[in-house]
Amino acid sequence: MFLVNKYIEWGHKFAHDIYPASDRLVDGPAGQNLFFGLYFVVTGLHGLHIIIGMTLLAVSLVLVTRQKITAQNNAMLENSGLYWHLVDLIWIFIFPLFYLVV
Numbered sequence: 001m002f003l004v005n006k007y008i009e010w011g012h013k014f015a016h017d018i019y020p021a022s023d024r025l026v027d028g029p030a031g032q033n034l035f036f037g038l039y040f041v042v043t044g045l046h047g048l049h050i051i052i053g054m055t056l057l058a059v060s061l062v063l064v065t066r067q068k069i070t071a072q073n074n075a076m077l078e079n080s081g082l083y084w085h086l087v088d089l090i091w092i093f094i095f096p097l098f099y100l101v102v
Contacts, residue, residue, distance in 0.1 A: 043094070
C-alpha cells in the first residue's frame with residue numbers, strides 16, 4: 001500500500017511541477033526546493049527498502065513452505081523479520097517529519 005500511495009502522490013506532485021529543481025520550486029520560498037528534494041530522496045529510499053523487505057519475507061515464506069527453515073534453522077526468518085520491523089520503525093520517524101511538521 002505504501003508503494004501504491006507513493007506512486008499516486010508522486011504523480012500528483014510531478015503533475016503540479018513539484019520536484020527538485022523545478023521552476024516552481026526554484027522560484028518559490030526559500031527552503032522549499034530543499035524540502036522536496038529531501039522528501040523525494042527519503043521516501044524513495046524507504047520505498048526501495050520496502051521492496052527489499054517484501055522480497056526477503058517472500059523468500060522466507062518459500063523457504064518455510066519447503067521446510068528449509070525449521071525451528072533449529074531459523075536465522076533467515078528471524079533476520080527478515082528484524083529487517084522488516086526496522087523499515088517499519090523508520091517510517092514512524094519519516095511520516096511526522098514530512099507530513100505532520102509543516
